[in-house]
Amino acid sequence: MTSLSPQSPPPSLSRIRIGSAPDSWGVWFPDDPLQVPWQRFLDEVADSGYEWIELGPYGYLPTDPSVLAEETARRGLKVSAGTVFTGLHHGVDVWDRTWAHVSDIAALTQAMGASHLVVIPSFWRDDKTGEVLEPSSLTAEQWRNLTSLTERLGREVRERYGLRIVVHPHADTHIDTEENVIRFLDGTDSSLVSLCLDTGHYAYCGGDSVKLIETYGSRIGYLHLKQVDPAVLAEVRAEGTPFGPAVAKGVMCEPPSGVPALGPVLEAAQGLGVDLFAIVEQDMYPCAADVPLPIARRTRAFLRSCGA
Known part of the structure; x- marks a missing residue:
């Protein structure tokens, strides 16, 4: 009779700092009756075993740094x-309006002791209604605007607030597919612009996260951990469903039931030899108030089984 060897322990992912975000509690907007109150989010994210959080949409959590610092500290959160x-692809005419939006959030982020600012490009179709707002492809001039002004944003945010911008490829934006992500990376200064690789959005748009980490590892500054349901993804792709309604259909699913496999992604990220945040985001807007907590607990346990 052959004896069974003990199960191999998970790899040590000592460079990966795991967290979660309001998004995993169905929070997409500063104020919405379908969302849980911010106090409940903070209570439950701490109860789930997470230490790190993102601010989420500005105005959802308290914007007074002293209040937010007290509320997070007493729950053991950072x-x-x-x-x-x-x-920014719209050009210099939007710079002042953009900076007014960015500066308030950057100031709060800095005050909370964080060092990253996640930058999400604007949607070409509305994420709630699906209304097409502009063409889904950029002109050559718009690409130049996007890359040059993103570099400017990176420089200004670093010089004024000491933060590093990490640009988030996102479904229904102009930085989405492998082709567009690589074009964006190749067109921007690596000292000013890094990437927030969202594994779910990248898979949603046909990309391979492990390949991107292995190829452009020096540009990966931050991770969002997310999975897509392949069956639902095939359906929404076939039907041309906008991202918001696709989320409502359950296209983003609880790990480890979807793709990409997060273990290999985390191992590839660990192999970069730098400290990285890996923030869980399971898009679930809208969702019932009692849904997120059990999922968050199971997801945290799953990531521990991966060594994180």
Whole structure:
């Protein structure tokens, strides 16, 4: 009779700092009746075993740094990043409006001791209604606007607030597919612009996260951990469903039931030899208030089984 060898322990992912975000509690907007109150989010994210959080949409969590610092500290939480939305491909005419939006969030992010600002490009179709707002492809001039103004944003945010911008490829934006992500990376200064690789969005748009980490590892500054349901993804792709309604259909699913496999992604990221945040984001807007907590607990346990 052959004896069974003990199961190999998971790899040590000592360079990866795991966290979660309001997004995993169905929070997409600063104020929405379908969302849980911010106090409940903070209570439950701490209860799930996470130490790090993102700010989420500006205005959802308290914007007074002293209040937010007290509320997070007493729950044993720390902030990894703030998030901003930009439409820099529109050119210099939007710079002042963009900076007014960015500066408030960057100031709060800095005050909370975080060092990253996640930058999400504007959507070409509305994520709630699906209304087409502009063409899904950029002109050559718009690409130049996007890359040059993103570099400017990276420089200004670093010089004024000491933060590093990490640009988030996102479904229904102009930085989405492998082709567009690589074009963006090749067109921007690596000292000013890094990437927030969202594994779910990249898979949603046909990309391979492990390949991107192995090829452009020096540009990966931050991770969002997310999976897509392949069956639902095939359906929404076939039907041309906008991202918001696709989320409502369950295209983003609980790990480890979807793709990409997160273990190999985390191992590839660990292999870069740098400290990286890996923030869980399971898009679930809208969702019932009692849904997120059990999922968050199971997801945290799953990531521990991967060594994180």
